[in-house]
Amino acid sequence: GHDQLDYLTGASDASPRKHFFYVSDDGDLTALRFDNWKLVFLEQRAVGTLAVWMEPYVELRVPKIFNLRTDPYERADQTSNSYFDWMLDHAYILVPAQMYVANMVQSLAEFPPSQAPASFSIDQVMAKLRAGIASD
Structure with a gap:
């Protein structure tokens, strides 16, 4: 983590x-934001409502790249005919992103997740039931 106290109290102008x-409830890395950039690795394609909890994330083979200053709603991939040309022109953004993700993964060795994420899938419910039956 980062100590934000000086920034929040006004002792520092910069965070x-x-x-x-961005991490999902399942503990998966869904996106990374740095500077004006956001890279999306997993995409939730359900539109609003409780469907966002029912539908799985889609793992992208290549992350989507967004410049949040010019596309704050992250819609260029849906509204621009030239988005993928633009994305290829900005593929260099993947280099610093790899550094951020590698550093985060290395930090997990020293600070591992404290617990497994909760699951609402029927597979895990059935596994718990079977484990309980087997132990009786």
Whole structure:
């Protein structure tokens, strides 16, 4: 983590946080934001309502790249005919992103997740039931 106290109290004009990881409830890295950039690795394609909890994330083979200053709603991939040309022109953004993700993964050795994420799938419910039956 980053100590934000000086920034929040006004003792510093700049936040020490230079990047932000978006993590799903399942513990998967869904996106990374740094500077004006956001890279999306997993995409939730359900539109609103409780469907976002029912539908799985889609793993992208290549992350989507967004410039949040010019596309704050992250819609260029849907509204621009030239988005993928633009994305290829900005593929260099993947290099610093790899550094951020590698550093985060290395930090997990020293600070591992404290617990497994909760699951609502029937497979895990059935496994718990079977484990309980087997132990009786």
